[in-house]
Amino acid sequence: MTVSASLDYRVPYADTDQMTFVYYANYLIYFEMAREELMRAIGLPYSKLEELGCALPVLEAVCHYKKPAKFEDILTITATLAEMKGVRVKIACTVKRGEELLAEGWTVHAFMNRDGRPQKPPKVFLDAITSTPTIPES
Amino acid sequence: MTVSASLDYRVPYADTDQMTFVYYANYLIYFEMAREELMRAIGLPYSKLEELGCALPVLEAVCHYKKPAKFEDILTITATLAEMKGVRVKIACTVKRGEELLAEGWTVHAFMNRDGRPQKPPKVFLDAITSTPTIPES
Amino acid sequence: MTVSASLDYRVPYADTDQMTFVYYANYLIYFEMAREELMRAIGLPYSKLEELGCALPVLEAVCHYKKPAKFEDILTITATLAEMKGVRVKIACTVKRGEELLAEGWTVHAFMNRDGRPQKPPKVFLDAITSTPTIPES
Amino acid sequence: MTVSASLDYRVPYADTDQMTFVYYANYLIYFEMAREELMRAIGLPYSKLEELGCALPVLEAVCHYKKPAKFEDILTITATLAEMKGVRVKIACTVKRGEELLAEGWTVHAFMNRDGRPQKPPKVFLDAITSTPTIPES
Numbered sequence: 001m002t003v004s005a006s007l008d009y010r011v012p013y014a015d016t017d018q019m020t021f022v023y024y025a026n027y028l029i030y031f032e033m034a035r036e037e038l039m040r041a042i043g044l045p046y047s048k049l050e051e052l053g054c055a056l057p058v059l060e061a062v063c064h065y066k067k068p069a070k071f072e073d074i075l076t077i078t079a080t081l082a083e084m085k086g087v088r089v090k091i092a093c094t095v096k097r098g099e100e101l102l103a104e105g106w107t108v109h110a111f112m113n114r115d116g117r118p119q120k121p122p123k124v125f126l127d128a129i130t131s132t133p134t135i136p137e138s
Numbered sequence: 139m140t141v142s143a144s145l146d147y148r149v150p151y152a153d154t155d156q157m158t159f160v161y162y163a164n165y166l167i168y169f170e171m172a173r174e175e176l177m178r179a180i181g182l183p184y185s186k187l188e189e190l191g192c193a194l195p196v197l198e199a200v201c202h203y204k205k206p207a208k209f210e211d212i213l214t215i216t217a218t219l220a221e222m223k224g225v226r227v228k229i230a231c232t233v234k235r236g237e238e239l240l241a242e243g244w245t246v247h248a249f250m251n252r253d254g255r256p257q258k259p260p261k262v263f264l265d266a267i268t269s270t271p272t273i274p275e276s
Numbered sequence: 277m278t279v280s281a282s283l284d285y286r287v288p289y290a291d292t293d294q295m296t297f298v299y300y301a302n303y304l305i306y307f308e309m310a311r312e313e314l315m316r317a318i319g320l321p322y323s324k325l326e327e328l329g330c331a332l333p334v335l336e337a338v339c340h341y342k343k344p345a346k347f348e349d350i351l352t353i354t355a356t357l358a359e360m361k362g363v364r365v366k367i368a369c370t371v372k373r374g375e376e377l378l379a380e381g382w383t384v385h386a387f388m389n390r391d392g393r394p395q396k397p398p399k400v401f402l403d404a405i406t407s408t409p410t411i412p413e414s
Numbered sequence: 415m416t417v418s419a420s421l422d423y424r425v426p427y428a429d430t431d432q433m434t435f436v437y438y439a440n441y442l443i444y445f446e447m448a449r450e451e452l453m454r455a456i457g458l459p460y461s462k463l464e465e466l467g468c469a470l471p472v473l474e475a476v477c478h479y480k481k482p483a484k485f486e487d488i489l490t491i492t493a494t495l496a497e498m499k500g501v502r503v504k505i506a507c508t509v510k511r512g513e514e515l516l517a518e519g520w521t522v523h524a525f526m527n528r529d530g531r532p533q534k535p536p537k538v539f540l541d542a543i544t545s546t547p548t549i550p551e552s
Contacts, residue, residue, distance in 0.1 A: 012312060013322065014161055014305045018154040018209060024472045024521075025152060025442035029290045032439075036288060036348070046289065047348050058438045062476045071156060072312070072323045107438075150450060151460065152443045162334045162383075163308075166301035167428045174426060174486070184427065185486050195344070196300045201337050210450070210461045245300075290437055294430040294485060301428060347432060 003129055004080040005037035011073045021068035027103050028061055031093040034079035035107070038091065042081075042128040052122055056109045059088070063105035073097050081129055087111045087118040141267055142218040143175035149211045159206035165241050166199055169231040172217035173245070176229065180219075180266040190260055194247045197226070201243035211235050222267055225249045225256040279405055280356040281313035287349045297344035303379050304337055307369040310355035311383070314367065318357075318404040328398055332385045335364070339381035349373050360405055363387045363394040417543055418494040419451035425487045435482035441517050442475055445507040448493035449521070452505065456495075456542040466536055470523045473502070477519035487511050495543055501525045501532040 009030065017023040039046050049056060069075055076096045083090040087110050095103040113119040147168065155161040177184050187194060207213055214234045221228040225248050233241040251257040285306065293299040315322050325332060345351055352372045359366040363386050371379040389395040423444065431437040453460050463470060483489055490510045497504040501524050509517040527533040 010309075010312075012305060012309050013155050013157075014163060014308055016156040017151050018156060018158040019151075019469060019471070020156040021471070023152055024475060025439045025446075028439035028442060029288060032290055033286075033288050036286075045348060055433060057433070057435070057482070058479050060476075060478050061438060062474075064474050065472050068471070072321060148447075148450075150443060150447050152446055157331060157333070159333070162337060163301045163304035166304060167426060170301075170428055171424075171426050174424075183486060193295060195295070195297070196341055198341065199300060199337075199339050203334050203336065206333070210459060289431050289433075290439060292432040293427050294432060294434040295427075296432040299428055 002080055003038070003042065004078060005034065005041040006076055006078040007033055007037050009033065009075050009077060011069055011071050011075060013071055015069075016071050019068075021070060022073075024063070024065060027063050027065070027095060027105070028107075030075065030077045030095055031061070031063070031079065031091075031105065031107060034077040034093055035091055038079040038081065042125060044122060044124050044128070049122065049125075053114050054119060054122060055112045055114070055116075056089070057112060058107050058109055060108040061105070062107075063103055065103050067100060067102045069095065069097065069102050075102070082106060084121075084129055087121065089121070140218055141176070141180065142216060143172065143179040144214055144216040145171055145175050147171060147213050147215055149207055149209050149213060151209055153207075154209050157206075159208060160211075162201070162203060165201050165203070165233060165243070166245075168213065168215045168233055169199070169201070169217065169229075169243065169245060172215040172231055173229055176217040176219065180263060182260060182262050182266070187260065187263075191252050192257060192260060193250045193252070193254075194227070195250060196245050196247055198246040199243070200245075201241055203241050205238060205240045207233065207235065207240050213240070219267055220244060222259075225258065227259070278356055279314070279318065280354060281310065281317040282352055282354040283309055283313045285309060285351050285353055287345055287347050287351060289347055291345075292347050295344075297346060298349075300339070300341060303339050303341070303371060303381070304383075306351065306353045306371055307337070307339070307355065307367075307381065307383060310353040310369055311367055314355040314357065318401060320398060320400050320404070325398065325401075329390050330395060330398060331388045331390070331392075332365070333388060334383050334385055336384040337381070338383075339379055341379050343376060343378045345371065345373065345378050351378070357405055358382060360397075363396065365397070416494055417452070417456065418492060419448060419455040420490055420492040421447055421451050423447065423489050423491055425483055425485050425489060427485055429483075430485050433482075435484060436487075438477070438479060441477050441479070441509060441519070442521075444489065444491045444509055445475070445477070445493065445505075445519065445521060448491040448507055449505055452493040452495065456539060458536060458538050458542070463536065463539075467528050468533060468536060469526045469528070469530075470503070471526060472521050472523055474522040475519070476521075477517055479517050481514060481516045483509065483511065483516050489516070496520060498535075498543055501534065503535070
């Protein structure tokens with residue numbers, strides 16, 4: 001069983017660059033949008049996490065660009081809980097246009113408290129992921 | 139005498155859109171960059187203002203687009219203290235490429251305290267602007 | 277009768293700034309998203325307009341900020357064809373959270389051809405708006 | 415000998431998020447700014463590359479986040495030609511605040527022609543990098 005969530009997003013002009021493609025940094029925003037969906041699906045929206053005095057800063061971001069996304073494309077962005085190890089969580093993301101894979105990558109995050117120290121993930125989060133298979137680290 | 143500050147900025151690919159021009163929302167970021175320069179010139183960098191428990195949220199932003207800015211252009215962005223009225227301040231901005239005016243506009247802000255209530259501007263700010271002529275409201 | 281279109285949009289972390297509000301330039305992106313919806317509603321998506329050799333650059337953008345939008349808010353962004361005069365079109369926009377008005381403003385555009393010269397709007401566009409009442413210029 | 419270029423950049427409010435840090439996607443924009451400096455240092459500004467009918471799309475982007483950058487920080491962003499292999503080029507980037515390393519990563523690009531086909535890099539580029547040592551692939 002995998003813990004995963006998706007959203008659809010239509011590319012605005014704002015996201016394009018003069019190559020007529022989506023500018024590469026925007027994919028990390030797309031990843032974030034799907035990640036937020038995932039957190040809501042788990043029952044722990046990011047705002048609630050912050051209310052609990054917890055943050056989930058990014059330690060690492062990786063994106064592989066396969067095919068360009070374009071203006072007005074409807075993208076399906078998916079985030080999947082890929083791995084959990086101590087306070088670290090890895091979330092895999094894909095950006096598709098229909099069946100076509102445009103980009104894929106992942107982010108690694110650490111649960112921290114308000115003082116920036118590593119902190120055990122909240123129980124609701126741990127409960128949600130116990131059924132997720134562990135995959136080998138990147 | 140006018141209170142004014144400028145900075146030079148080279149347009150990255152990130153700021154362009156598929157029309158090969160700088161995307162229109164970015165000019166408000168350029169305005170902000172010049173505004174921050176202005177605050178530093180006054181001796182009240184925005185971070186210091188926040189330390190004083192003060193914020194300066196935007197109430198209004200206006201931009202007139204004359205000619206497109208392009209990738210790799212070196213822009214000169216200028217912010218000028220245009221008007222002060224109670225807790226409100228109006229800052230006029232221009233974006234130029236050499237002598238060419240590409241865009242101009244302004245933002246209106248209000249000094250507020252941490253609770254979001256209007257608050258008298260800090261003395262250092264008032265001192266800096268006493269020599270600035272009042273111009274008629276837009 | 278008015279020609280108008282809306283979309284819902286959930287505020288990602290990307291759009292916030294350290295004041296914990298949506299950064300002010302992002303509202304112009306929101307305006308664009310609604311404008312694109314409007315063009316699609318009219319039957320002339322912006323990509324089709326460009327295929328016709330036509331562009332619709334922004335001449336003026338105005339935004340009045342009433343209340344801050346925040347992370348995870350679901351915003352309803354609406355664009356309304358406000359006025360048509362020669363090659364110029366004015367589109368009014370609002371950003372709401374439920375019934376609350378957070379921001380409102382407008383953009384003014386001109387229909388241009390590939391050489392950057394003013395050009396009569398395409399017939400499909402004119403047909404769509406004939407039923408729209410003319411409002412006084414700003 | 416290494417081929418490398420840097421620029422200084424002051425963090426505007428626009429780049430922050432509600433965690434009061436620079437939002438993670440912005441680092442890819444910082445990487446691009448330094449990359450452009452590198453291309454200019456080589457004598458092949460990106461605009462000139464495009465005039466030659468050549469593009470250099472991103473295939474891969476990686477960023478490791480060490481410490482948060484903050485509003486008003488003056489960042490030194492450096493791009494270094496790390497590796498050349500056929501039509502592919504890898505550019506390593508660092509983001510520092512003084513001596514402190516805040517983030518590091520790289521991008522991988524491919525030289526392509528207007529039709530999106532792999533293309534030999536221009537001679538001026540190859541000449542510039544012949545003195546650069548090849549480093550092992552990531």
